[in-house]
Amino acid sequence: MSKNLVIVESPAKAKTIQKYLGKDFEVKSSFGHIRDLPKKGMGIDLATFTPDYEVSADKKKLVTELKAAVKKADMVWLASDEDREGEAIAWHLAQELKLNDDNTKRIVFHEITKNAILKAIENPRKIDQNLVNAQQARRILDRIVGFEMSPVLWKKVKTGLSAGRVQSVAVRLVVERELEIRNFQPKSAFKVEGIFLNSDKQEIAAKLKKDFAKEAEAEDFLKLSQNTVFKVLNVEKKPGTRSASAPFTTSTLQQEASNRLGYGVTGTMRVAQRLYEEGFITYMRTDSVNLSQEAINGAKAQIISEFGEQYSNPRNYTTKSASAQEAHEAIRPTDFSVKRIGDDQLNKLYQLIYKRTLASQMTNAKIEKTVIEIGSPKLSQHFEAQGEVIIFDGFLKVYGITKTEDDEEENNEKLLPKVSAGELLDYKKIEATEKFTRPSARYTEAGLVKKLEELGIGRPSTYAPTIQTIQNREYVDKRELLPQEREIMKMTLGKTDLKKEILTEKFGGDKNKFLPTDIGEVVNDFLTQNFAEILDYGFTAKVEQDFDEIANGSEKWKDVLQGFYKDFHPKIEDVEENADRANGERILGVDPKSGKNVITRIGRFGPMVQIGEQDDEEKPVFASLMPSQNIATITLEEALELFKVPFDLKDFEGKTVTIGVGRFGPYVKWGEAFISIPRGEEPLSVTQERAEEIIGEKKIADAPIATYKGEPVTKGTGRFGPFIKFQSIFINVPKRYDFDNLSQSDINDLIDVKLEKEANRYIQQWEKEKISLENGRWGPFIKFGKAMFKIPKTKNEEKYTAEDLAEVTLDEVKAWITAQDKNAFKEKAKKAPAKKPAVKKPAAKKPAAKKAPVKKK
Secondary structure: OOOEHHHHHHHHHHHHHHHHOOOOOEEEEEEOOHHHOOOOOOOOOOOOOOOOOEHHHHHHHHHHHHHHHHHOOOOEEEEOOOOOOHHHHHHHHHHHOOOOOOEHHHOOOOOOOEEHHHHHHHHHHOOOOOHHHHHHHHHHHHHHHHHHHHHHHHHHHHOOOOOOOOHHHHHHHHHHHHHHHHHHHHHHEEEEEEEOOOOOOOOOEEEEOOOOHHHHHHHHHHHHHHHOOOOEEEEEEEEEEEOOOOOOOOOHHHHHHHHHHHOOHHHHHHOOOHHHHOOOOEOOOOOOOOHHHHHHHHHHHHHHHHOOOEEEEOOOOOOOOOOOOOOOOOOOOOOOOOOOOHHHHHHHHHHHHHHHHHHHEOOEEEEEEEEEEEEEOOOOOOOOEEEEEEEEEOOHHHHOOOOOOOOOHHHOOOOOOOOOOOOOOEEEEEEEEEEOOOOOOOOOOHHHHHHHHHHHOOOOOOOHHHHHHHHHHOOOOOOOOEEEEEEEEEEEEOOEEEEEEEEEEEEEEEEOOOOEHHHHHHHHHHHHOOOOOOOOOOHHHHHHHHHHHHHOOOOOOHHHHHHHHHHHHHHHHHHHHOOOOOOEEEEEEEOOOOOOOEEEEEEEEEEEEOOOOOOOOOOEEEEEOOOOOOOOOOOOHHHHHHHHHHHHHHHOOOEEEEEEEOOOEEEEEEEEEEEEEEEOOOOHHHHHHHHHHHHHHHHOOOOEEEEOOOOOEEEEEOOOOEEEEEOOEEEOOOOOOOOHOOHHHHHHHHHHHHHHHHOOEEEEEEEOOOEEEEOOOOOOEEEOOEEEEEOOOOOOOOOOHHHOOOOHHHHHHHHHHHHEEEEEEOOOOOOOOOOOOOOOOOOOOOOOOOOOOOOHH
């Protein structure tokens, strides 16, 4: 029997650590936090800020097992992660398992290697209560903000919404960037570029140093250049160096993984977690760029061995952020002799970390930059060509490239032919192209993390959850924006003539970037107007600093909470009592047919437009906005177009054909089938012929690809990825299959596995009542229609077994359902047939006078 019990928070971490410790140690996992604030209710005594922690239902069995293991052990080692969250996990374990200080030790390590684990065992410490209190303060403050601010949103904006201290600030950043883009006024200028030839007919590409604001100015310059003799006015060579970037922190790893690998923030952290738990890298939640002396020595040995002494330049980096206390070292490999690992996905991220760390310990690259000035005394502006040569590659050698990892493609400079001052050049062509200024780019996931870090908002452990939360809440999304088109002027000076042409360029398109949703904008406007301080960037950063002060013992955590709440709660009460409702309502103009106002706003079912108002004699008519439209930017003309759908076309193959717009975008309805209209096509442009084409394409796509036991099998791609369909069963096709070339054997395997799973799914089923007892991932449950209900315990407070449930009657199951939802079986009142359900307009504080129709100017 093991004398030592080691508790970590992850089973993968437990498995790795168990390899390094002998038979005297047993390593168990807590699977994260074993207790937390309750899911229902605040769970905090607001008079004393004392939390009421509870063990969640799914952790009770685990806690019982851990308590039994503790009783058998002579010594308990708490080995959760070294940051505040890890310290809190250790503290909760100690509290809930009632661990004795005399036989409980806390150990931390930056990496999961044998040396690090054994060293930690030799250097245990007590739980750091300051770190625990910093985590508690964050958890409790965020719970207070969420629980008190969210109901205000339900009352003033829309039910089901939520607010959070950091998430609301992140949404504000996205909204403000979008407003900046909408209000941006592009300005055009003419950029002039020329290609010149030396006596050996070698080309030199050069740019004019100045842009021209007007077309006439650019044209005059080109005409003046036509008969000009160009020569090399000056050749300047400048030595320079390029240095490597510092090793990765959490945010810089997320940014680089996004730029180089296309990974999202959450995906990056998931892969990094695996690399850490399997012992390949150091702890991945850190804002420090520091390296241990052991790591510096390891990198030096690898560099000298692989590249030579001249490439080694050991150094350490200083963290700019004063709050870098989450960990003490940058993200780096644990063993520099491991150059790659077997798993492809893990290896991609590992390569970034390995090369970045190694490069940080290598010599600077030496370059020689050449600048050639080309012109004539006749011309007021001169051309400039730039190029560079790498004299010594230094750290670039580890990347196997001739440019730094920070270079953008458009900045890559070509090698220049050898020329000397005074040498005559001939021009091949000179072009003046109209270019428009561009607004700031929308945030990517990594870009938003970078901005949050710059503002001092959040910490390494909070970036990924924040990014995920604002998407889950549907305050932002990454929908694709189709580009617009505009005309630009291009003038080309050849040897004999000046040619003008009008070109079309695309602009404004975007994908995989954050855009605020309509509800995101409305919520942000309401919060910034009514809770300006909470959403203030400086205030949010100050709260983070307070947490840091608690962590280092300079502040008392309950004092910080008290200071926050004494101002926060009165503000909540004031806003709840006095603030106006918010729904983003805008009057777009007047409907020319009815003379009634056309209004856009957030409705019960999302963004919408309406003709008329609730207090008109005739009820208003409504239409949903299309996914590409926004209540802040939709025009009157665009709104009126929405009322032209749905519309009917002629029947096709005996079935009705209707064009409409739904929550997932425009569609063709053929009989009972809904077929999406391809992206970019306007529903009003769909003719009878085009509708039949779309139906035909769908028929081909839905044609059987095989049979199974004599019945057809079709395939398609849905919101959850590729699938095959047999009878009424949808079967997801995993990535290991070649979806475009599924064999009969593949199809048989997929369906066999699914049918076997379905056979084991039902314990009992009453199809007529739409009630079933089913086996689920977390145990048996009741399904009634689309709703799921828990199975209560037996009279002896024990869980029902599958055998017990097989004998349960329908009446007993109905009683279980009714105990959880007393209205489950009550007959719902039938709705009276109506032309269209009216969306109830929010009541104003004062009896609202009827809005006068907006007059056209």
